[in-house]
Amino acid sequence: MSAAEVALEVKDLRTTLFLREATVDVVRGVSFQLREGETLALVGESGCGKTLTALSVIRLLPDPPARVTDGQVLLAGHDIRALPENEMRSLRGDTVSMVFQEPLTSLDPVFTVGDQIVEAITAHRKLSRADARAMAVDILKEVQIPSPEKRLGDYPHQLSGGMRQRVMIAMALVLDPKVLIADEPTTALDVTIQAQILDLVRAEQERRRLAVLLITHNLAVVSQVADRVAVMYAGEIVEEAPASEIFANPQHPYTQGLLSSIPSAAGDRKHLYTIPGRVPDPRALPPACLFAPRCPYAISRCWHEHPELEPVSDGHLLRCWNPQPFTALLALEPGEVDRRVATSE
Amino acid sequence: MLLILLISSVVIFYALRSAPGGPSGGGVLSPLSSQEVRQAYEKRLGLDQPVYTQYFIYIGHLVRGDLGTSLVNGSPIVELLATHARNSLVLGFTALVISYVIAIPLGVLAAVKRNTWVDQLAMGGAILGMGIPNFWLALILVYFFSLRLGWLPSAGCCDPPQLIMPALVLAAEGTAVTMRMTRSSMLEHLRDDFVRALRAKGLPEWQVIIRHVLRNALIPVISLTGLRLGWLVGYALIVETIFRWPGVGYLLVDSVLRRDYPVAQFFSLLLILFVLLANWLADIGYGLANPRIRVA
Amino acid sequence: MADITIADDKATWEARVDRLWSTRPARWRDAWYELSRNRLALGGSVIVAFFTLVAIVGPALAPYDYAKQVLSDTLLPPLSKGHVLGTDALGRDLLSRLLLGIRISIAVGLGTTAIALVVGTVVGMLAGYYRGWVDRILNGFVELVWGFPLILIAVLLIGAIGPGLVGVVVAVGFVNWAGFARIVRGEVFALREKEFVSAARALGKGDLDIMVRHLLPNVVGSALVMGSYYIAIAIIAEAGLSFIGMGAQPPLPSLGQMINEGSGYMLLNHWLSTIPGVVIVLLVLGLNVLGDGMRDVLDPRLKGMG
Numbered sequence: 001m002s003a004a005e006v007a008l009e010v011k012d013l014r015t016t017l018f019l020r021e022a023t024v025d026v027v028r029g030v031s032f033q034l035r036e037g038e039t040l041a042l043v044g045e046s047g048c049g050k051t052l053t054a055l056s057v058i059r060l061l062p063d064p065p066a067r068v069t070d071g072q073v074l075l076a077g078h079d080i081r082a083l084p085e086n087e088m089r090s091l092r093g094d095t096v097s098m099v100f101q102e103p104l105t106s107l108d109p110v111f112t113v114g115d116q117i118v119e120a121i122t123a124h125r126k127l128s129r130a131d132a133r134a135m136a137v138d139i140l141k142e143v144q145i146p147s148p149e150k151r152l153g154d155y156p157h158q159l160s161g162g163m164r165q166r167v168m169i170a171m172a173l174v175l176d177p178k179v180l181i182a183d184e185p186t187t188a189l190d191v192t193i194q195a196q197i198l199d200l201v202r203a204e205q206e207r208r209r210l211a212v213l214l215i216t217h218n219l220a221v222v223s224q225v226a227d228r229v230a231v232m233y234a235g236e237i238v239e240e241a242p243a244s245e246i247f248a249n250p251q252h253p254y255t256q257g258l259l260s261s262i263p264s265a266a267g268d269r270k271h272l273y274t275i276p277g278r279v280p281d282p283r284a285l286p287p288a289c290l291f292a293p294r295c296p297y298a299i300s301r302c303w304h305e306h307p308e309l310e311p312v313s314d315g316h317l318l319r320c321w322n323p324q325p326f327t328a329l330l331a332l333e334p335g336e337v338d339r340r341v342a343t344s345e
Numbered sequence: 346m347l348l349i350l351l352i353s354s355v356v357i358f359y360a361l362r363s364a365p366g367g368p369s370g371g372g373v374l375s376p377l378s379s380q381e382v383r384q385a386y387e388k389r390l391g392l393d394q395p396v397y398t399q400y401f402i403y404i405g406h407l408v409r410g411d412l413g414t415s416l417v418n419g420s421p422i423v424e425l426l427a428t429h430a431r432n433s434l435v436l437g438f439t440a441l442v443i444s445y446v447i448a449i450p451l452g453v454l455a456a457v458k459r460n461t462w463v464d465q466l467a468m469g470g471a472i473l474g475m476g477i478p479n480f481w482l483a484l485i486l487v488y489f490f491s492l493r494l495g496w497l498p499s500a501g502c503c504d505p506p507q508l509i510m511p512a513l514v515l516a517a518e519g520t521a522v523t524m525r526m527t528r529s530s531m532l533e534h535l536r537d538d539f540v541r542a543l544r545a546k547g548l549p550e551w552q553v554i555i556r557h558v559l560r561n562a563l564i565p566v567i568s569l570t571g572l573r574l575g576w577l578v579g580y581a582l583i584v585e586t587i588f589r590w591p592g593v594g595y596l597l598v599d600s601v602l603r604r605d606y607p608v609a610q611f612f613s614l615l616l617i618l619f620v621l622l623a624n625w626l627a628d629i630g631y632g633l634a635n636p637r638i639r640v641a
Numbered sequence: 642m643a644d645i646t647i648a649d650d651k652a653t654w655e656a657r658v659d660r661l662w663s664t665r666p667a668r669w670r671d672a673w674y675e676l677s678r679n680r681l682a683l684g685g686s687v688i689v690a691f692f693t694l695v696a697i698v699g700p701a702l703a704p705y706d707y708a709k710q711v712l713s714d715t716l717l718p719p720l721s722k723g724h725v726l727g728t729d730a731l732g733r734d735l736l737s738r739l740l741l742g743i744r745i746s747i748a749v750g751l752g753t754t755a756i757a758l759v760v761g762t763v764v765g766m767l768a769g770y771y772r773g774w775v776d777r778i779l780n781g782f783v784e785l786v787w788g789f790p791l792i793l794i795a796v797l798l799i800g801a802i803g804p805g806l807v808g809v810v811v812a813v814g815f816v817n818w819a820g821f822a823r824i825v826r827g828e829v830f831a832l833r834e835k836e837f838v839s840a841a842r843a844l845g846k847g848d849l850d851i852m853v854r855h856l857l858p859n860v861v862g863s864a865l866v867m868g869s870y871y872i873a874i875a876i877i878a879e880a881g882l883s884f885i886g887m888g889a890q891p892p893l894p895s896l897g898q899m900i901n902e903g904s905g906y907m908l909l910n911h912w913l914s915t916i917p918g919v920v921i922v923l924l925v926l927g928l929n930v931l932g933d934g935m936r937d938v939l940d941p942r943l944k945g946m947g
Contacts, residue, residue: 060544093547100545105538108557110564120546171546286654293651303651472933476925478877480884480897481918484904492908572788579790583881598885601800613797624788 005076007211008034008057008096008179013071015049015056017282018064024282026066027053028235031309034179037205039212041226041243043219043258047279049235050215054181057213058098059088076178094124097172101184103164107156113167114152120171139170143200162193166200173204180205183215198225219258223247228315231255234280234290237309241316251312251323253295260329289321296329297322422611425596430615432502433592436585437577439508440515441570448520449566452527453559456535467524474521479580483514483587500589511588515580519573523566530562537561564631571627575620682934685869688927696747699740707737708892716910729902729913738894742917745895746924749806749879750872753813758868760814761821762860766852768822769829780826787819791878799887806879806895809888813875824867828860869932873925880921896921 015027027049034040042050055061056068059080073081075096080088092098100106107116117136121127127135133152140148143166156164165185172180182201186194202225205212216222222229222243230240231252239252250256257275277294286292289302301321309319455467490510491499498507534540535558543553578594585595593612600608700707704723711732719727719735726735768779795812802808833856841855880897882888889895891902896917903913 058545060541089544089547089549091547092545098542098545100538100542102538106542108539108543108561110560111557119548123546123548123552168542284654293654472926472929473922476873476877476929477922478880478884478897478918478925480881481900481914481921484900484907484914484918488907488911575788576790579792582792582796583885586885598796601796602886609800613793616793620789620793624784627788 004035004037006033006074007036007076008213009072009074010053010057011072011074013053013056013073014069015052015061015066016069017066022283025069026235026282027056029071030232030235030237031071032230032237032240034211034213036178036211037209038227039202039205039214039225040228040230041214041216041222042230042232043216043222044232045217045279048232050232051183053232054098054183054213054215058092058096058181060092060098090124093120093172093177094175095177096179096181097175097177098181098183099165099168099172099185102188103161103168104156104188106168107164109156111155112152113154113156113159117152117167117171117174121174124175135174136170139174140167142204143167143170143173145170161189162196165189165193165197169197169200169204173208173210176208177210179211179213181213181215184217185214186221187216187218194221195224201225231258234285236290236319237317238291238319239317240309245316249316250326251316251318252291252320253297253323253329254291256326256329257294259326297324422607425608426611426615429591429593429596429612432590433581433585433594435503436508436511436515436590436592437574437581439512440519440577441573443512444516444520444523447516448523449527449559449563452524453531453554453562455524455528456531456562457554459532464528467528471521471525474517474524477517479514479517480583480587482517483510483584486510486514502589502591507588507590511584511590514587515577515584518580519577523569523573526566526569527562530565531558534558534561568627568631571623571625571630574623574626578616578620578623682931682937685927685929685931685934688923689931692743692924692927693747695740696744700737700744703734703737703740705734705737707733707741707894709733716906718910719912719916726916727910727912729899730906733892735913735916738899739896739917739920742894742896742899743920743924745806745889745893746876746879746921749810749813750876753810753817753875754868754872756814757817757871758821758864761818761823762825762857762864764818765822765825765827766829766856766860769826770833770848770852770856772830776826779822783819783822783826786816787823789816791816791874792881795878795882796887799882804887804890806889806893809879809882812882813878817871817875820871821864821867824863825860828863829856832856832859866932866936869928869935873928873932876921876925876928 009032011031013027013030014025017024017026030049030053032040042053044050052061052066055066057073059068061067068081071081072079075091080091083091107113111119114133114136117139118129118132121132121135122129125132136152137148140151145151145163145166151159151163151167156167159167169185180201185201186197189197198221201212201214204210212225214221214226226243228240229243229246230237231246231254232238233254239246239250239255241249246255247259250259254275261274275294280286280290280293286303288304288306289295289298292298292302295302299322305321307319307321309317312318312323451467451470455464458464487499487510490497497510499510501507535554537558540553540558543557544550581592582594582598584590585592586598589595593616596608597612597616599605600612704725709732711728713732715728715730715732717724717728719725721727724734724736726739728734729738764779764783768776768783791813794816795809798812798815799805799808802811841850879888879895880900883895883897884901886901889898891898899917900914903910903915903917906913
């Protein structure tokens with residue numbers, strides 16, 4: 001590993017949802033490190049807690065009902081969990097920025113794009129309006145929006161989806177933050193535009209030595225931009241490794257399941273694989289390993305002892321009692337997997 | 346719109362004349378007047394002719410700008426229009442301003458501090474405002490402020506002290522409705538995605554709420570103004586009557602009760618026109634307030 | 642290799658999940674349960690039930706004839722001997738008049754709203770279901786009427802047919818149906834696209850059948866909520882019109898009328914106007930609160946309709 005500085009470190013983060021009927025942990029003991037110039041992809045199905053993890057980091061959880069109940073979030077070495085709100089606010093947009101999934105609804109429809117970028121600037125810097133506008137034009141140019149001066153006067157609904165997302169990225173980067181959190185930035189976009197946006201993020205990252213936390217459920221996106229990958233399931237990280245390693249040698253059955261459901265990674269399988277069952281209801285969790293009910297390799301231990309995240313090789317962490325090589329899964333016939341899961345053989 | 350106006354005018358014309366009892370001519374006639382006196386009076390005013398003839402004569406006059414004169418005191422309706430319309434506008438405008446000045450900040454506060462005592466109080470006030478009949482409220486206010494405390498006059502026009510109570514009463518229901526609308530619109534928009542994105546930019550909370558959320562939330566409230574104007578007309582009828590505020594509402598009620606045909610006809614048509622315009626304005630207002638519709 | 646204990650553990654866990662999902666009550670049971678827990682609905686219905694009871698049996702239990710004038714006993718204050726609420730300027734017992742007044746208010750409110758509900762629902766249903774030009778015409782009509790101030794129409798109408806309760810009932814019903822039509826139309830518009838309608842049509846069911854059997858039950862909830870509010874509106878309107886002399890004629894004691902009669906005596910005998918007023922406020926409050934409660938339970942979507 002290079003000696004790059006750790007821009008963001010999360011230790012044992014626990015976020016709890018306080019509902020009328022129950023109290024559930026939706027992020028359980030999540031830990032990871034994010035270095036300068038590195039992209040860490042947080043991957044998983046919807047509902048696994050990845051977005052809530054991101055919101056917990058930047059302290060934008062909807063409270064009520066959600067709250068961080070344990071753990072530390074270290075931004076450049078300082079624990080930001082304990083910061084008073086107004087100090088946290090000055091960090092947001094300036095030191096750590098976030099970009100969201102749906103660019104149309106993330107922009108205020110009644111203000112022009114220019115106004116909104118200028119607003120982001122003047123919230124943190126004492127600049128005249130003209131200077132702020134100049135900065136806005138510059139950043140729009142940088143994200144490759146044509147005729148940026150004219151675009152300043154446009155309303156969000158007048159721009160295409162790809163352009164809107166560029167605007168969002170511009171707004172997030174205009175004050176040169178250390179960390180960028182991107183929550184499904186390309187999910188709402190066309191495939192061709194997706195590639196452009198990802199290239200843009202990559203380029204900006206190199207130019208600014210930016211640390212990027214990328215949230216996604218799309219493995220194709222991961223393969224394009226991620227340096228490291230952390231796979232989340234039911235609020236826990238179940239596997240973490242460099243991107244190349246994850247694709248070549250996935251160890252956790254869930255990761256393997258995710259990979260075999262995309263055509264390219266599955267090789268020449270005739271049938272695509274879907275993981276049987278559903279994400280567990282937080283009110284009725286499996287007693288030990290949370291993935292056990294859906295796992296083709298489950299053994300008795302998986303129902304009695306909760307596996308911890310352990311290193312299995314250099315830089316590769318795994319949370320599983322009975323990992324099998326990927327080839328084993330690929331060799332199974334589709335019906336076979338379902339049968340195994342159903343009878344837990 | 347014109348069609349509706351035309352139909353309304355016919356309907357009103359016939360309706361008024363078919364009501365029991367004829368005009369009293371401002372004291373010239375009484376129920377005890379003899380047949381001959383009454384007939385002479387009617388002949389002079391052309392009231393003995395068939396109704397449809399009267400109608401066309403009336404339309405003819407209208408088109409030429411001759412609005413007629415009051416049967417009660419002979420004043421030309423044009424004059425009545427000038428004074429009474431102005432009075433009503435003053436009253437209505439004041440009530441409207443009052444209601445917005447109170448309702449919007451209260452609505453925002455109630456939404457932001459949802460379910461706290463502030464919210465409960467505001468909502469409670471709104472329920473009362475909508476539930477208390479305005480004429481009764483008027484009586485209570487008069488009782489306290491005029492009779493008991495002697496601070497405000499109980500009737501008449503046109504000084505500011507005389508304007509306060511009628512305006513407050515007129516504003517009451519509208520304030521409650523506007524406040525509830527603002528609150529619910531705010532609550533809805535507070536959940537919009539862009540709010541989270543704005544906070545992620547590091548904007549101070551008050552800016553997020555007032556500059557952004559409120560601006561979005563006000564769109565339906567503003568477009569409701571047109572409709573509110575229409576409703577205001579209705580309430581004005583009662584409020585003006587109670588406080589003897591000489592506006593169009595007062596005039597209309599009075600003229601209908603006294604069978605002052607020309608006055609009743611003209612002003613009811615005027616009010617209908619006003620309501621139609623207000624409704625139409627509401628549609629336009631929505632387009633103006635919402636840039637998505639405006640620019641597209 | 643089969644490991645029996647896994648199957649057991651798994652089965653136990655799956656049973657728990659199942660139990661979680663099967664404790665969801667059916668939709669209507671849900672509604673009743675929530676309704677009885679909702680304090681608004683409860684409070685509102687208590688008040689409304691009370692007044693309805695009064696309306697039905699009250700006048701029969703009245704101590705005096707509401708129209709009987711006893712000129713030697715005028716303007717007695719409340720808690721005088723023989724007159725719990727006092728008497729008015731003509732010596733008529735206030736309590737007796739109040740009881741009849743309540744009956745009149747509720748009858749008018751209920752009556753007009755019933756008419757408005759039926760007419761509005763029919764119109765809304767037709768407009769929402771058939772769409773096209775039927776909808777354009779009907780909806781144009783609805784929008785026109787909806788924006789109109791009730792009082793204005795009422796004054797004109799009563800100008801035509803003369804004062805009296807009939808005029809009030811007609812006038813109020815004339816305007817209020819539009820509110821129902823709007824709501825129903827909106828709902829039908831949305832419901833029509835749902836699968837169960839297409840399914841019904843595929844089975845060859847007729848339009849009328851679909852409208853009555855499938856759409857109507859879904860629409861009833863919102864209609865009821867609006868109904869509560871509109872009864873309140875009707876009651877206030879009737880009171881207002883009676884106040885300015887266009888509603889119930891003397892000696893009929895409409896609450897609004899009583900307030901009017903008492904207005905001249907505010908300085909010394911304010912109870913003549915205050916008491917009927919308080920009754921109206923309570924009744925309307927009860928109805929509004931009941932409406933809010935029902936709305937919270939049956940259709941949270943309507944929360945925006947100030």
